[in-house]
Amino acid sequence: MLLETKGLTKRFGELTAVDEVNLQIQEGDSLSVIGPNGAGKSTTVNLITGLLNPTEGKVLYRGEDITGQEPHEIVQQGLSKSFQTASIFPDLTVERNAVVASLGAEHGSFSLNFLRRLGNYDDVLERAEQTMRDMGLYEQRHVEAKSLPYGDKRRLEMALALASDPDLLFLDEPTAGMSPDETDDTVDLIERIKEERGVTIVLIEHDMEIIFRVSDRIAVLNRGAKIADGTPDEIQGDPDVQEAYLGGVEI
Amino acid sequence: MSEQTEAATPGESADASGLLDRWDGLRERESFSIAGAIAFVVVFPMIFTNLPAYNGYMSLVELIYIWAIFAIGFDLLLGYTGLLSFGHAVFWGGSAYAAGLFSANVSGEPLLIVLVAMVTAIVLALIIGILSLRRGGIYFAILTLAFGQMMYFIALGPLGGITGGEDGFTGVTVDPLLGALELGTGFAGVLGTLLHDIGYVLFAGFFVLAVAAAVRIVRSPYGAIFQAIAENEQRVRFLGLNVWRYKLAAFVISGAFAGVAGGLHTIHAQYVAVGSLFWITSGDIVIITVLGGIGSIFGPVTGTIAFLYVENIVSGEIAFWLLVLGALFVTVVWLFPAGIWGIVTGIRSTVREQLLGDDS
Amino acid sequence: MSVVGSVVGFMIQTLAVSSIYILVAIGLSITLGTLKFVNFAHAAMYLAGVYIGLGIALELQFSGDIARSIGLGNVGLDLGFLAALAIIPIITFGLGLLMERFVARPFYDRPDTDQILVTFGILLIVQELIRAFVGGRSLTFSRPAWAEGAISLGPLGTYASWRLAIIGITSVLVLAVYLYIEYTDVGLAVRAGTEDTEMVNLLGVRATRPFLVIFGVGSGLAGAAGVVGGPVFSVVPEVGVGVLVPAFLVVVVGGVGSIVGSVVGGLLIGAVEVGLVMNAPTWSSVGIYALAAVVLLVRPAGLMGAVEVDE
Ligand SMILES: Nc1ncnc2c1ncn2[C@@H]1O[C@H](COP(=O)(O)OP(=O)(O)O)[C@@H](O)[C@H]1O
Ligand SMILES: [Mg+2]
Numbered sequence: 001m002l003l004e005t006k007g008l009t010k011r012f013g014e015l016t017a018v019d020e021v022n023l024q025i026q027e028g029d030s031l032s033v034i035g036p037n038g039a040g041k042s043t044t045v046n047l048i049t050g051l052l053n054p055t056e057g058k059v060l061y062r063g064e065d066i067t068g069q070e071p072h073e074i075v076q077q078g079l080s081k082s083f084q085t086a087s088i089f090p091d092l093t094v095e096r097n098a099v100v101a102s103l104g105a106e107h108g109s110f111s112l113n114f115l116r117r118l119g120n121y122d123d124v125l126e127r128a129e130q131t132m133r134d135m136g137l138y139e140q141r142h143v144e145a146k147s148l149p150y151g152d153k154r155r156l157e158m159a160l161a162l163a164s165d166p167d168l169l170f171l172d173e174p175t176a177g178m179s180p181d182e183t184d185d186t187v188d189l190i191e192r193i194k195e196e197r198g199v200t201i202v203l204i205e206h207d208m209e210i211i212f213r214v215s216d217r218i219a220v221l222n223r224g225a226k227i228a229d230g231t232p233d234e235i236q237g238d239p240d241v242q243e244a245y246l247g248g249v250e251i
Numbered sequence: 252m253s254e255q256t257e258a259a260t261p262g263e264s265a266d267a268s269g270l271l272d273r274w275d276g277l278r279e280r281e282s283f284s285i286a287g288a289i290a291f292v293v294v295f296p297m298i299f300t301n302l303p304a305y306n307g308y309m310s311l312v313e314l315i316y317i318w319a320i321f322a323i324g325f326d327l328l329l330g331y332t333g334l335l336s337f338g339h340a341v342f343w344g345g346s347a348y349a350a351g352l353f354s355a356n357v358s359g360e361p362l363l364i365v366l367v368a369m370v371t372a373i374v375l376a377l378i379i380g381i382l383s384l385r386r387g388g389i390y391f392a393i394l395t396l397a398f399g400q401m402m403y404f405i406a407l408g409p410l411g412g413i414t415g416g417e418d419g420f421t422g423v424t425v426d427p428l429l430g431a432l433e434l435g436t437g438f439a440g441v442l443g444t445l446l447h448d449i450g451y452v453l454f455a456g457f458f459v460l461a462v463a464a465a466v467r468i469v470r471s472p473y474g475a476i477f478q479a480i481a482e483n484e485q486r487v488r489f490l491g492l493n494v495w496r497y498k499l500a501a502f503v504i505s506g507a508f509a510g511v512a513g514g515l516h517t518i519h520a521q522y523v524a525v526g527s528l529f530w531i532t533s534g535d536i537v538i539i540t541v542l543g544g545i546g547s548i549f550g551p552v553t554g555t556i557a558f559l560y561v562e563n564i565v566s567g568e569i570a571f572w573l574l575v576l577g578a579l580f581v582t583v584v585w586l587f588p589a590g591i592w593g594i595v596t597g598i599r600s601t602v603r604e605q606l607l608g609d610d611s
Numbered sequence: 612m613s614v615v616g617s618v619v620g621f622m623i624q625t626l627a628v629s630s631i632y633i634l635v636a637i638g639l640s641i642t643l644g645t646l647k648f649v650n651f652a653h654a655a656m657y658l659a660g661v662y663i664g665l666g667i668a669l670e671l672q673f674s675g676d677i678a679r680s681i682g683l684g685n686v687g688l689d690l691g692f693l694a695a696l697a698i699i700p701i702i703t704f705g706l707g708l709l710m711e712r713f714v715a716r717p718f719y720d721r722p723d724t725d726q727i728l729v730t731f732g733i734l735l736i737v738q739e740l741i742r743a744f745v746g747g748r749s750l751t752f753s754r755p756a757w758a759e760g761a762i763s764l765g766p767l768g769t770y771a772s773w774r775l776a777i778i779g780i781t782s783v784l785v786l787a788v789y790l791y792i793e794y795t796d797v798g799l800a801v802r803a804g805t806e807d808t809e810m811v812n813l814l815g816v817r818a819t820r821p822f823l824v825i826f827g828v829g830s831g832l833a834g835a836a837g838v839v840g841g842p843v844f845s846v847v848p849e850v851g852v853g854v855l856v857p858a859f860l861v862v863v864v865g866g867v868g869s870i871v872g873s874v875v876g877g878l879l880i881g882a883v884e885v886g887l888v889m890n891a892p893t894w895s896s897v898g899i900y901a902l903a904a905v906v907l908l909v910r911p912a913g914l915m916g917a918v919e920v921d922e
Contacts, residue, residue: 049489075491087489089482100479103472104490114473114504115464117281121472164491335724337731382904385911386863389649389723393859394907400856401900408893530852534731541728570676574739581732584725585717 002027008057017043019224030201032211035221041204049081050074080166086157090146101163102127135159151182172204288462292455316458317515322551323465324508330545332501333481335392338399342372342506344528346513351420351523359426365514372510380502403528420523544590553592616768627774629881630781634836636861636873638829644868652730654851655737656703656830660837668695674746692755700831707830741848752841860903866916
């Protein structure tokens with residue numbers, strides 16, 4: 001088991017945003033989390049990745065309890081997250097973005113020297129270049145991140161998340177706001193990441209087509225609680241899901 | 252790779268462009284900054300002491316180097332890491348007292364005094380940093396201000412017997428540099444014109460060292476991470492980097508610069524005023540750095556020159572100079588966040604565009 | 612003096628000192644809680660309370676350099692302390708509205724550091740304006756005659772009426788603001804904002820009326836604190852920061868965004884200060900920082916703050 005949540009619960013005051021959610025993710029078995037807006041999908045991811053502390057419940061990664069650890073500790077163990085809104089370094093060049101990301105990957109444990117030139121960290125620079133090439137951003141390496149087109153920004157965001165070579169990658173609505181072309185490219189990219197890097201992906205998405213292309217399993221959240229969990233075929237046929245989420249619409 | 256951060260300009264255009272590129276390549280080199288700093292300390296007094304209303308004393312020039320070291324360190328924190336401290340008087344004043352006490356009781360060797368001052372500041376920065384970074388960004392200014400004021404009251408009250416309380420510390424004794432070189436000994440001939448005396452070499456030398464250290468830090472992985480934290484702290488955290496520790500590192504590094512400056516100031520003034528710990532000193536370094544322009548090495552230096560010129564020279568002409576300064580400060584924050592140096596570089600790039608025509 | 616008497620005496624002194632800090636802290640706390648806005652210029656409202664209050668209650672002498680060069684003399688309405696206490700909150704409420712509209716609002720979308728810097732600059736300008744017009748020396752803000760004496764509380768002892776007056780005035784003001792925030796729509800924004808800024812942002816209320824009013828109310832209290840504090844603390848241009856720092860500590864200790872927190876924090880800070888003044892005077896100004904440090908280490912969110920700190 002790569003990741004497991006046990007009774008994961010988050011309350012904001014009166015509101016129970018995540019309600020005793022149990023998820024199980026096997027290595028190489030990509031999961032999609034779906035559910036209507038406000039169902040608690042992003043909150044669940046935030047609980048797992050350490051941005052929020054759960055009110056109750058546990059997160060186990062490779063059998064080890066990581067509940068309540070700091071995000072950087074969790075990332076260092078091989079989890080990574082791509083944000084719903086492109087979270088990049090807007091005033092730095094694409095190259096600088098990639099370099100900082102690979103600094104995190106290579107030296108998250110604080111072994112850097114503040115009097116040594118960055119130019120002497122070959123491993124870091126190589127990894128940064130590799131990441132940029134992989135994501136097709138190398139040509140734009142001297143461009144300030146903020147002046148990239150929207151789709152490229154999202155790709156840079158994903159490049160940052162991938163720089164640490166994660167085993168498990170959370171993608172929170174990676175195609176939100178994208179044009180159909182950009183969406184297509186992004187889905188291709190996700191499939192490539194899965195295959196070439198062997199990353200297990202947890203995808204939060206609305207678009208059913210994408211979900212069926214990318215995921216091996218689907219978990220459905222509604223009002224914080226998990227109401228179904230299974231293969232795409234099973235979910236498609238589940239009356240509860242149709243009722244709660246799809247409002248009876250055929251998929 | 253990191254040497255080529257300037258955006259690549261298409262090389263097909265005129266000679267001017269090629270020359271500029273080469274110039275940029277040169278400017279990017281670290282040795283260039285150090286050479287620039289050395290040239291600066293040779294040339295600067297000649298210009299500065301001839302400014303209007305200036306009565307020609309070198310002491311102010313030395314004071315500028317000392318404050319500039321303080322400001323450069325402060326900018327590593329504010330400009331590069333995005334952390335605004337309102338308590339830097341602690342490191343300036345605390346190290347100044349440590350320097351004074353050390354000179355009176357242990358040794359008057361200037362280099363040892365500066366070392367003790369720096370170590371004191373580092374220890375203080377660790378303690379205050381750990382406390383002030385307990386809460387998120389916006390609390391940092393409040394907490395550093397508060398702990399800064401705490402040190403002021405400690406120096407006034409409980410430690411009054413050692414620090415001299417309101418009267419300040421008067422027992423400073425400074426020995427010759429390396430046991431032989433009186434700080435007041437002047438040089439003869441050309442050396443005298445360029446470097447004045449041993450004291451000048453000491454203060455100017457530390458200024459050059461501070462520039463060199465700052466340039467190196469900015470270009471180290473720390474520099475990259477500091478800037479990333481300033482831009483998007485949460486992202487840095489999700490890259491697996493321990494933001495808290497890097498912020499603490501920035502705070503301590505910045506404190507160390509302030510400590511060197513504070514120690515030098517004790518040597519320079521032969522006295523430590525309790526006001527060196529007061530919030531107004533913290534406010535001064537904020538104003539200096541922001542006025543000059545954050546996020547560069549030259550900005551804080553520019554700010555220091557402007558501030559000390561106004562404080563020491565213009566203040567004789569305009570009684571309410573602080574009011575003018577306050578208004579100027581608000582104007583800069585409001586309309587020109589890049590400060591005086593930002594305005595200069597802005598003009599420079601406009602001129603460049605004119606020079607190169609419209610290829611952009 | 613009996614044990615009961617000295618305990619009550621300690622409490623009354625504590626309450627009197629705490630009162631001023633609490634009045635200043637509430638405004639800081641609610642703007643910090645709702646808008647995540649660190650407002651150094653809040654101290655300017657305290658200064659306005661002191662100096663304008665002095666001009667209303669008694670007389671304000673203009674002896675700064677600028678005032679002298681343009682021949683400005685003394686201005687005094689001589690209306691008495693209570694008149695100042697009634698008028699000042701209205702004036703500073705208005706100044707607070709102006710500050711929200713013209714200083715805070717343009718900076719909501721700029722980095723936190725810019726907000727802090729600009730409010731610090733404004734405080735500096737106000738402070739230096741006072742120095743340029745009124746002068747930098749310490750003025751006397753006399754207590755009103757009716758509060759000069761002492762009042763006997765029977766077996767509990769006899770206490771300065773002035774302290775009791777401060778406590779009374781503060782209690783009324785704090786209670787009024789508390790009820791206002793608990794039971795009105797404006798208060799709803801404060802409460803919601805403190806729990807979840809994101810939601811407030813979504814509702815788009817940031818730039819609308821509740822926040823204007825929040826600034827006004829906070830400023831009104833800080834102005835009142837200036838009138839009450841004028842006769843207690845020194846009347847010099849730097850006293851703004853002198854009061855601002857303990858008020859910040861009150862917020863840190865009590866927890867952000869909660870009036871109850873400000874009151875609890877203020878009482879603790881006051882108790883530590885008074886306790887040290889009585890027993891270890893050289894440490895009197897240091898203890899409150901030590902208290903804040905301990906609270907930060909043990910409960911970073913403050914005593915009454917939400918436990919989770921997600922900024
Ligand atoms: N920081 C927060 N404070 C209070 N409520 C929150 C917070 N974050 C999310 N919520 C609430 O929790 C619920 C779940 O939100 P979210 O996880 O973002 O849903 P989803 O991603 O499925 O659309 C929503 O009702 C939302 O308003
Ligand atoms: Mg979401």
